[in-house]
Amino acid sequence: MTNLPTQARVVIIGGGVIGCSVAYHLAKLGWSDIVLLERKQLTSGTTWHAAGLIGQLRASSNMTKLARYTAELYAKLEEETGVATGLRQGGSVSVALTSERLEELMRSAAMARAFGVPAEELSPTEIKEKYEHINLDGVTGGVWLPTDGQGDPANIALALAKGARQRGAQIQERVKVTGLSCEGRRVTGVDWVSDDGHENGHIACDHVVNCAGMWGREVGRMAGVNVPLQACEHFYIVTEPIEGLDRLPVLRVPDECAYYKEDAGKMMLGAFEPVAKPWGMDGIPDSFEFDQLPEDFDHFEPILEAACNRLPMLAEAGIHTFFNGPESFTPDDAYHLGLAPEMDNVWVAAGFNSIGIQSAGGAGMALAQWMEDGQKPFDVGDVDISRMQPFQNNRSYLVERATEALGLLYADHFPFRQKTTARGIRRSPFHQHLLDRGAVMGEGAGWERANWFANDGQAPEYEYSWKRQNWFDNAAAEHRAIRENVGMYDMSSFGKIRVEGPDAEAFLNHVGGGDYSVPVGKIVYTQFLNPMGGIEADVTVTRLSETAYLVVTPSATRLADQTWMMRHKGDFNVVFTDVTAGEGVLAVMGPNARKLLQRVSTGDFSNDVNPFGTAQEVELGMGLARVHRVTYVGELGWEVYVSADMAGHAFETLIEAGRDMDLKLCGMHMMDSCRIEKGFRHFGHDITCEDHVLEAGLGFAVKTAKPDFIGRDAVLRKKEEGLNNRMVQFRLTDPEPLLYHHEPILRDGEIVGYLSSGNYGHHLGGAIGMGYVPCKGESVSELLASSYEIDVAGVRVEAEASMRPMYDPKAERTKA
Structure with a gap:
């Protein structure tokens, strides 16, 4: 019973x-x-x-x-x-066989220091001292994590x-x-x-x-x-007992897709092979219980062959168990x-x-x-x-992506590395136009997005590295076009949620920190806060009519942001509709953006009619569009919204009009490097649900004069108590090193935090990072009086620190 x-x-x-x-x-x-x-x-x-x-x-x-x-x-x-529980903390050794993998491990060791995890860089000789059985052929170095273990x-x-x-x-x-x-x-x-x-x-x-x-x-x-x-098949072997084998740390050799664990005098060799084998596509048998899958020695043999060279004792040991069992993997x-x-x-x-x-x-x-x-x-x-996006539950998608996902656990985790399987599913209306002009696509929330544009004769594909990658100069040229002339890039993947109903204004004033009681056409940059004053969403809200607004979100958070609103709907008479796919969006940015738009439209783009933070309906070419005067790159510019049916025409019209102006097509890498120069926050990195909106430096977007919005009490309380942390922008004084994120921040020689985001500032001439620095009871001048360094793969690099944007601190260029 x-x-x-x-x-x-x-x-x-x-x-x-x-x-x-x-x-x-x-x-x-x-x-x-x-x-x-x-x-x-x-x-x-x-x-x-x-x-x-x-x-x-x-x-x-x-x-x-x-x-x-x-x-x-x-x-x-x-x-x-x-x-x-069998827990023992014998530590782990991770080994690199290439210079690129060694830099990854050195950066991970620096990240460990920032996170408070003991880590020590190892030379090949020191690796041998920690793990006497290893063959050092090809080993370039490694990392020791003493608190790792097994159970x-x-x-x-x-x-x-x-x-x-x-x-x-x-x-x-x-x-x-x-x-x-x-x-x-x-x-x-x-x-x-x-x-x-x-x-x-x-x-x-x-x-x-x-x-x-x-x-x-x-x-x-x-x-x-x-x-x-x-589910994917996951393989390991366990040897017969090996005489004299003492306790050992866990050993990882990711360049050979292998990990090694000593257990009770035996060795286990496990693998994360580059091309995995999905399993259970037709359903898992109802009788499945402690089951093993059929052996596939041919699939495992390349891993075993490399392992016998890396740990010669394996070649002499008998195999007690060849195990193949399923594990579940996500996209x-x-x-x-x-x-x-x-x-x-x-x-x-x-x-x-x-x-x-x-x-x-x-x-x-x-x-x-x-x-x-x-x-x-x-x-x-x-x-x-x-x-997770709804389409990602598609069985065909999951099976194809799973062949890659398992192997990526031990692949080189290069910055900007793109998935190669299950691609091309979500495409903007400009997709083919961009490909025809050299776009190199990345993926965001399933969307194909142009990350950079290859030059004539240049292969339109990534060559990955921890140093400057093959597109570095391309992105620099796109960056210069935005700063000095005019560039255009596709923003169609950004989420668009229509909030509509008699209570739309009242609802948004409840759920968001901004003031949405604004005229039609006004754009409000704003955050949705939680009761602690943390940031749940970072969006722009455009009033389209008396009863309708458009909330624009990062592509990856569209579902989360719409869900947040739905869960706080209460008794408000309002509905939410995802209209992302209904409009293509081209960002036209740079000092000559106004000049270009005036060539293709009879609309008035002057400061008198279309000041920063406003939207208007215009004619564009022979079609219609809505232009939003906002920017994420810190320049004069407009986001041009065009219904999907007219998107192709709008693109061709703008490209033709910009031909003699040297209009340059740009990608997402440019957008991120420009935004970090301007000190604009990136949701999910610089601002999250546990980052207080005031400590993030976004208090200007919160209007506490209005009553009863979510997070208001926490904002007022923080104003009274003072800030514990502040978001600071850094620029490395050495122009060579690169920043990505999670590099330790050192203040007067001591680690005080880590970078929440990083990129290269092509205009400012060095890598730029942003991160929170503890400052309880301190003034801004006290905070900036210290000396700062950033730990880049174990090397301390001097950094300038600023509370104001290092690029255009007064926002004069955006409002030109």
Whole structure:
């Protein structure tokens, strides 16, 4: 008998390490009526065969904090529950075989220092001292992370399950979820059937958490929730016992797609091969439980051959186990966490890309706290499920992308690296026009976007490096065109949300920090704030009519921003419509932008009629357009909105009119380098939900004179208390080094933070970075009186610091 209740506060679907962690952390927060349902046996999906590597350093500060929390939690679990977790922190060595990989590792070591993770650069000789069995052929250097470790995956999950049970959670094995009942944007209950088919029932519930692992996509579809992930075959071997083999750190050789783990006198060799094998495209067998997949030695052989050279003892050791088991991977190699955009009580923690063990503790804690408080505990933008676009749940897309995603975990993580699979799905109306003129496309939220333009005779493709890449001079020329003449680039991918209804003005004044009681045609740059004054969205809002506004968002956050508005709609009589695909947008920017537009339109682009921050309907060529006088590059310019049917005509008209003006087509790399010179913030990097709008330097966009908007009290409180941090702009005085993000900021020789974004300032003549510096009780002059350096791959580089934009601080060029 299952003895399941008919009512629960939360039902967790899936009994792997993730589901057990969510149950544990909710119970720890005092939740009662927790029910976890596992279709077979706990850990029987993918947890049981995980490698159990527990790394401390992740791609961002918050993900690193979560990884550190995971390790600390696992260290305490055994004492708390009596279940041995097998945790040991023997450290890890990552090895480079190329100069490019070595720079990546040196930059990761610098990032570790900024995040408070111990890290030490190693020479080849020092690598040999840490790992005596390695063959140093071709080794250029490496990094030592002493707090990394390993654990027993199944026992970690069972310890979490026991901890949850001890606090009252009910965990039921051999019960399969067959359906979810929904009313509007809420799930009301879960249908289940026992494994033997003899029992079934329904549990009414307040919340559902999808922790179904490689079944997560199908469970999501039961509630109309988008959970894009795909299972892939994942290979490792375990040797026979090797005589005299002592405990060793984890060894990673990403250039050979391999990791090595010593366990009980045996060696495990695992792989993240460049071309992976998707699995389960026709569905996972219902009987799947602790299953292995068929061996494919031919697929694994190249990895093994390189490994026998790298660790010669493997050539002498017998193979005890050749293992092939499935793991789930997401389109961008980041896991899915958070409240599903489509529903208001369905949560997701799935798609852990083979790092589920090292992520489970922190992910479970973060999700449980989010469920408890009703808002994110800190920025989890890297993994927030709302970043996924609806089309990414397409099975054909997932299968094709999965062949690349697994291998990218160990590929060179070059800056600006573009995915090569599953491309060309979302195209702007100008796509072919741009390709015909040398555009080199990148991808953003599935959109194909021109990142730079190749010159005649130059191959229109990336050549990746940590140094100046092959497009550096191209972007510099595009940058100069924007600063000195006129350039044009495609902004069609930016999200466009129409907010319409009798209460549109009142609603926006409630949800946003700006003042939207403005005349028709006025554009308001603004933020949507959370109750702590953190930034949930960074948008422009244009009043189109008495009852309609257009909210323009970054392409990656369109869904998240529309969902935020929907969840705060309340009783306001207003509707939201995604109209992104309905209009193409060309940004015409530069000192001669007005001159170009006057050639193609009878509209009046003067400051008297069309001042900065206003929009107007105009004729353009033989068609119609709407021009918004705003800029993200810090120059005089207009964003030209044209309905999709007239977009081609508008492009051709502007190109022809600009021919004798040397109008230059530009890309996204130019846009980012111009915006950082101007000190404009980039959402997701410089500003997030945990960055206070005043500390971000955006207080000018918040109008506290109006009452009762979300975040108003937090803004007033911060004004009273003073700032703890300030956003500062930096310029390296040496023009050679490049900045990307997460480089440590040193103030008077001490690390005080890290860059939230970086790029090259072609006009300012050096790399530019932005980042927060602690300043509690300090004036701006005190803050700027210090000396600053930026740690670039272990080398400290002197930097100038400024609170005002280093380029055009008075915004005279934008208002010319």
